[in-house]
Amino acid sequence: MPRRSLFLKVFGTASFTIVAVLYVALIVAVFRNDDKPLTTLAPKGVNAQTIQNLVAPVFGVAGVIFVAVFGAVLYITWRFRDRDDDTPMPSQVHGNSVLEVGWTALPALILAAIAVFTVITIIKLEQRSDDALAVRVYGQQWWWSYQYDVDGDGSYDGQGDITTANELVIPAGREVSLTISSHDVIHSFWIPALNGKKDAVPGMDSHWKIEADQPGVYMGQCTEFCGLSHANMRMVVRALDPAQFDEWVANQQRPARSPEPGSLAAAGEAQFGNLCAQCHVVNGKFEKAEETPPPLLSGVAPNLTHLMTRGTFAGSIFNLYYPQQPGAPVPTPGDPTDASTPGDPGDALFGGTSAYPVNRVTLEAWLRNPPAMKPAAATQKRGMPNLGLSEQQIDELVAYLETLK
The missing domain is CATH 1.10.287.90 (Helix Hairpins)
Structure with a gap:
């Protein structure tokens, strides 16, 4: 050869x-x-x-x-x-x-x-189950809001119904019927472990369903390009056993508590009313504004009534709680959440006290300069603006936010 x-x-x-x-x-x-x-x-x-x-x-x-x-x-x-x-x-x-x-x-x-x-x-x-839990889902730039029809009367804003953000809490072993829409542009709802994708389209209701076999935490992501922070529009589903879910619902139905007069948290509540309440709602304290948001602009922000019962914030890209483990490094301001390990609120999920410390480093950095942490177009009512807060104001606001359980 x-x-x-x-x-x-x-x-x-x-x-x-x-x-x-x-x-x-x-x-x-x-x-x-x-x-x-x-x-x-x-x-x-x-x-x-x-x-x-x-x-x-x-x-x-x-x-x-x-x-x-x-x-x-x-x-x-x-x-x-x-x-x-x-x-x-x-x-x-x-x-x-x-x-x-x-x-x-x-x-x-x-x-x-x-x-x-x-x-x-x-x-x-x-196909839909007759005993499915009904939840209305809104995609917004760049986070998700959830409204629960707890009493099953077809209305999502009645007495005892629940509004929350970023984290969807569901009972394991029970079908959850979703009605999905959008307040601004087209988004896409996707929790791959629980079902496929369904678009959230402005002015149109899309029906979908999810169900978790076992309690656990399931991650999701907006899969329709929706602007500047599309990649930062994550979501978390926490599936609980039915008894724990009922406990979570009972706590979510309670209005926010008033901080002790003269405390740092009380000063933070006053700051919140002056600076944050025009966008954020705290049930029983700061209610939703009456004016309707203009088309294609969210004009609203996450409901913070029970903020500390969640493990994440800012579209679920940052942890609210930081695991206290031997040798664990101190979090760097703005470090994105590891997608596989969303923050664990522990007993704070039900209004109690978490075994983990609040991730104050990242929370304070967020209040100090939100656009630096998550790209947004705040001047167009998309995303949280930089309010130019002083360190004293930040301390007061964090103290107040920690009471929102």
């Missing part, structure tokens, strides 16, 4: 082997979960499992087809390569009718079967 041919053969074999190994490693890396918080391949609820039951066999069939076609191409390329000899050209034929009909009909039948099972899956995902 000529030296050049031997070199090309060795080089071709080595190149093919390297590419094949890298490709297999890539496939393995993609399908390994590795505790990724935003993966559709680890369903934790009925609806996500329904999607998985469709996707898994489709991936399997597609994988078999890919290997067969790619293998055939490689075989033909290698088998009929130019050998630098006098091998005659193979006879040329017009085609093989049986093969041509086969490779046209077989994909059509596969796609038809996938279409049938896709329609069945869509129908299942659209």
Whole structure:
């Protein structure tokens, strides 16, 4: 065998082997979960499992087809390569009718079967349970608000109904029926462990549902580009056992408590009324303004009545509580939350005291200069503006916010 041919053969074999190994490693890396918080391949609820039951066999069939076609191409390329000899050209034929009909009909039948099972899956995902918990969801630049119809009367702002932000608390094992819309631009609601995506469109209600099999924390992300801080528009779902959920609801229905007169928190409450209440609501203290926000502008801000019962803030990109662990580093102002470990409010979730300290470093940095922490267009009523607070005002406001349980 000529030296050049031997070199090309060795080089071709080595190149093919390297590419094949890298490709297999890539496939393995993609399908390994590795505790990724935003993966559709680890369903934790009925609806996500329904999607998985469709996707898994489709991936399997597609994988078999890919290997067969790619293998055939490689075989033909290698088998009929130019050998630098006098091998005659193979006879040329017009085609093989049986093969041509086969490779046209077989994909059509596969796609038809996938279409049938896709329609069945869509129908299942659209069905609603009679005892589902109804929650209205609004996407806003750049956070999510949630209104609970606790008494099931079809209204979301009645006596005993709940309004909260960023973190959706649900009972495990019970369907949650979502009515999704937007106050400004198009967003997309996605909790991959619990269901697929559903767009939040201004002026239109989209119906969706989620359900968690077990108590736990499930992460989500807005998946429709919605402006400057789209990547900073996260969400957290906390699934509780039914008894804990009832305890959470009872605490959320309580109005905010008044700080002790003359305390630092009382001074912070006064600061809040002067500086923050025109946008933020604290039930029983600072209620929603009567004027209607103009079109395409949120004009509203997260309800802070029970802020400290949440583990995150600012679109769930920062932790409200910092785990007190041996050797844990002091948080740097503005450090984004690790997406896989949202802050844990502990007993503060039910109005009690958390075992973890409040992340004052990041909370104070947020009050000091919000646009530096999270890009926004505050002058256009999108995002929180820099109010130019003094350090004394920040101390007072943080003291007041810590009472909002």
